[in-house]
Amino acid sequence: MRNHSGQGIGRRRLLVGMVQAAGLLFLTGCDNLSRSEWFTRLLGKTEVVTQRAQRLISPKKAMAKEFIEADLSPVFPPNGNRDPENPDYQRMANNGFADWKLEVGGVVQQPMTFSLVELRDLPSRTQITRHDCVEGWSAIGKWKGAPLCQILERVQPLPSARYVVFHCADPDEDGTLYYESLDFDDAFHPQTILAYEMNDQALPTAHGAPIRLRVERQLGYKHAKYVMRIEVVESFTSIGGGKGGYWEDEGYEWYAGI
Amino acid sequence: MCLTLERSKDKHLMDQRAIDPPLPENNAEPIAGIDPVYLTPPPVEIPSGDLENIVAPADEASPPSPVVETIYRHRLPVRIGHWVNAICLPILVMSGLQIFNAHQALYWGERSDRDRPLLSIKSVKTESGEFKGVTTIMGLSFDTTGVLGFSSGSVRGFPSWATIPSGKWLAMGRQWHLFFAWVFVLNGVFFTLYSLAGRHFWRDLFPKVEDVRRIGRDLVNHLRFRHAGGEEAKRYNVLQKLAYTGVIFGLAPLIVLTGLIMSPAVDAALPGLLGLFGGRQSARTIHFLACFAFIGFVATHLFMVATTGLRNNIGSMITGWFRIPNDHERENEKP
Numbered sequence: 001m002r003n004h005s006g007q008g009i010g011r012r013r014l015l016v017g018m019v020q021a022a023g024l025l026f027l028t029g030c031d032n033l034s035r036s037e038w039f040t041r042l043l044g045k046t047e048v049v050t051q052r053a054q055r056l057i058s059p060k061k062a063m064a065k066e067f068i069e070a071d072l073s074p075v076f077p078p079n080g081n082r083d084p085e086n087p088d089y090q091r092m093a094n095n096g097f098a099d100w101k102l103e104v105g106g107v108v109q110q111p112m113t114f115s116l117v118e119l120r121d122l123p124s125r126t127q128i129t130r131h132d133c134v135e136g137w138s139a140i141g142k143w144k145g146a147p148l149c150q151i152l153e154r155v156q157p158l159p160s161a162r163y164v165v166f167h168c169a170d171p172d173e174d175g176t177l178y179y180e181s182l183d184f185d186d187a188f189h190p191q192t193i194l195a196y197e198m199n200d201q202a203l204p205t206a207h208g209a210p211i212r213l214r215v216e217r218q219l220g221y222k223h224a225k226y227v228m229r230i231e232v233v234e235s236f237t238s239i240g241g242g243k244g245g246y247w248e249d250e251g252y253e254w255y256a257g258i
Numbered sequence: 259m260c261l262t263l264e265r266s267k268d269k270h271l272m273d274q275r276a277i278d279p280p281l282p283e284n285n286a287e288p289i290a291g292i293d294p295v296y297l298t299p300p301p302v303e304i305p306s307g308d309l310e311n312i313v314a315p316a317d318e319a320s321p322p323s324p325v326v327e328t329i330y331r332h333r334l335p336v337r338i339g340h341w342v343n344a345i346c347l348p349i350l351v352m353s354g355l356q357i358f359n360a361h362q363a364l365y366w367g368e369r370s371d372r373d374r375p376l377l378s379i380k381s382v383k384t385e386s387g388e389f390k391g392v393t394t395i396m397g398l399s400f401d402t403t404g405v406l407g408f409s410s411g412s413v414r415g416f417p418s419w420a421t422i423p424s425g426k427w428l429a430m431g432r433q434w435h436l437f438f439a440w441v442f443v444l445n446g447v448f449f450t451l452y453s454l455a456g457r458h459f460w461r462d463l464f465p466k467v468e469d470v471r472r473i474g475r476d477l478v479n480h481l482r483f484r485h486a487g488g489e490e491a492k493r494y495n496v497l498q499k500l501a502y503t504g505v506i507f508g509l510a511p512l513i514v515l516t517g518l519i520m521s522p523a524v525d526a527a528l529p530g531l532l533g534l535f536g537g538r539q540s541a542r543t544i545h546f547l548a549c550f551a552f553i554g555f556v557a558t559h560l561f562m563v564a565t566t567g568l569r570n571n572i573g574s575m576i577t578g579w580f581r582i583p584n585d586h587e588r589e590n591e592k593p
Contacts (some may be wrong), residue, residue: 034427065526067368134428135361253432258518
């Protein structure tokens with residue numbers, strides 16, 4: 001009897017020890033893989049598969065759900081930079097962005113600049129949509145702005161153009177400026193707008209004054225705030241870290257549909 | 259030997275054959291010179307827990323019946339599917355907890371109103387300047403220091419031993435999660451197609467009327483750790499069938515769907531999905547709960563595997579061949 005139960009305990013201890021050792025091995029293995037080049041490159045292939053699959057099931061103009069005023073978040077938490085530490089930006093902000101101008105250029109027929117007044121004079125779109133942060137939270141806000149397609153149609157991208165890059169005014173602690181990019185599928189989507197109003201007010205500083213991008217079928221970090229310049233390009237590999245955006249350079253997916 | 263094996267495989271899943279010698283587990287060798295079939299069964303009155311005493315005098319109380327019956331239980335596609343899941347699930351759970359750690363709260367509906375979480379994990383600085391982990395579920399707070407909220411000297415939701423990667427690294431957690439989500443989904447699709455075509459669902463997994471009638475008896479047997487031997491062990495019992503079909507047709511599709519609903523692009527492409535679960539944050543909450551249901555299923559599964567003949571069970575999921583426990587062995591299996 002004693003012998004039997006003693007064996008049981010020994011076996012259990014052995015089993016627990018083995019499980020713990022296996023767990024430790026598994027964890028260190030995963031951490032090593034996360035730092036290895038071949039494995040992260042393999043994991044990175046997921047993005048392409050996901051993008052292809054999502055584009056396959058999405059009609060080009062599939063619309064993100066639009067909500068009603070009653071659905072608005074009581075508090076819409078700002079994320080990322082809330083007040084860019086950039087002297088040029090601060091100067092323009094103190095002046096109510098009266099001398100702010102959006103430059104639109106790159107691989108286009110007709111480079112143009114737009115003042116805030118000129119943007120407001122373009123046909124506008126208002127939408128109440130859900131903002132999905134990569135961290136997992138969601139907030140619903142009302143956005144009014146100029147559809148990006150209106151602007152792109154005016155500057156006329158050349159046939160070789162593939163991406164639209166957004167250069168922003170907000171630097172991180174190292175002084176690296178935020179930027180983002182979209183392909184033409186998302187850039188010409190009807191819900192992709194340069195928003196100058198949020199919840200019927202001029203866009204607050206914390207949310208990207210004077211304009212921010214809204215690209216409703218993508219995660220929050222694609223929605224560049226403090227947009228200063230729009231550049232149409234053939235490739236973004238020579239811009240910033242070469243991955244097409246600030247967070248992309250930090251290891252996040254360029255295609256942020258999920 | 260190999261030939262026989264291959265030929266048997268082509269036949270029905272529940273094809274049987276008698277082989278010798280048995281797997282080198284707690285069973286006695288056949289006694290030379292005696293036709294095994296005529297061996298007397300073990301004595302009926304076994305004082306539980308005193309098995310060594312009974313088996314010891316070999317001349318009198320004979321060892322258990324040496325007739326060992328082995329069936330081809332798991333076909334190759336099922337075995338591959340099983341081990342792919344065995345790799346995917348821990349990775350998905352742990353990289354999922356890494357993602358959860360980026361926003362340590364759950365909500366209901368479309369939005370995440372931060373003053374109204376269903377669950378939140380926080381770290382609170384006490385008056386003495388130390389950190390404390392506090393988990394709040396539906397307004398009830400618990401001190402979870404050491405595990406949730408604050409562990410190993412760092413402020414984080416789930417502890418480093420539960421996440422992939424172990425450190426705080428959302429971008430890498432997402433890469434792991436989405437890669438293995440694809441593997442898990444494709445594996446599930448392949449398994450489903452195979453099981454429909456190969457009639458695995460109908461033959462082995464769906465509970466039948468007679469199974470449902472036995473549910474009470476099976477439940478009692480499970481609770482008393484009495485597991486099937488002989489004929490009964492050749493097919494899954496009703497609790498197994500319900501657990502497996504529940505996971506295959508309930509839990510797995512649920513966790514995949516709620517995962518997809520968190521994608522803004524999928525929500526735009528398939529607007530009907532959002533309404534199914536009442537919004538993106540509800541879907542996130544259900545996804546999280548389904549994750550813990552999976553953990554519960556796997557824990558139960560591993561417990562059953564370990565207590566009903568660990569080597570035979572694992573061996574059968576590797577080779578396909580499952581040795582039917584005879585009546586005596588069943589008594590032996592009490593944990």
